[in-house]
Amino acid sequence: MSRWAVLPAELDPRVRQLVVRLRRLKDHSGLSLRQLATRTGYSPKSWERYLGGRSLPPREAVEALARTGGEDPTRLLALHEVAAEAWARGRGDVTAADAYTSVPEPPATEPEILSAEVNGARSPGGSLLVALVAGAVALVLAVSTAVLLVVRLSGGEGTGAAAPVAAPTTPAATASPTVSAPPYACRVERIDGRWYAGNSRTQGAVLAFGHAGSEVAEAQCLLRRAGISPGDVDGIFGPVTERAVRQLQKRSGLVVDGIVGPHTWKALRR
The missing domain is CATH 1.10.101.10 (PGBD-like superfamily/PGBD)
Known part of the structure; x- marks a missing residue:
């Protein structure tokens, strides 16, 4: 039986439940991390992160571990689905992408690949789009300033500054509807x-x-x-x-x- 490190305290209970089940299955199989990598196609370092709660394993990795341990993957995949939702809501960081990728991670080049995906250079098309948006905003501001000047100059003597026009009040703006859970009855x-x-x-x-x-x-x-x-x-x-x-x-x-x-x-x- 492996002596597992304590899982991070901030780990969501639903993710923790999945990791604990994966650890038990790995112990039951009797495989080392290297043997597990050979059987599943995911590197030993990847399994070390998955079983340590530092990264959410992909759905395919969970299914591969279940079949390697001779277990029906249905329940593990249901746990993974819930854990993936909790992981995405709770962190929203780069490692959450591991929950959806279906490509096994190469052990040697994995850090470089992740760095390229996260820190890739901005494309020329993106810079052009930013420039166009900035130009459009500047044009709108210039036109608005010119219109305001014309209104003030032609408003007549003694009329003073125009009073701001209040936005119409709608029921939707004053009160938000209360959303209640759908009622369920037990007709046994x-x-x-x-x-x-x-x-x-x-x-x-x-x-x-x-x-x-x-x-x-x-x-x-x-x-x-x-x-x-x-x-x-x-x-x-x-x-x-x-x-x-x-x-x-x-x-x-x-x-x-x-x-x-x-x-x-x-x-x-x-």
């Missing part, structure tokens, strides 16, 4: 030996922390029917819902990972 009924709550009839949609929609509301209703509180039935897969899913999985003898997949749906509907 048994059809053909399975329980349904009237929000979705899915049997295998993969749901994880951060997901939202009618399928999440369906799972929340069925968790309530099973005697486990998921919190409000609001269609949002938050920490309370995740905890309820884990309780159901433990009770049903399933893998306890907090992710709703085909096996968990089966337990919810039976």
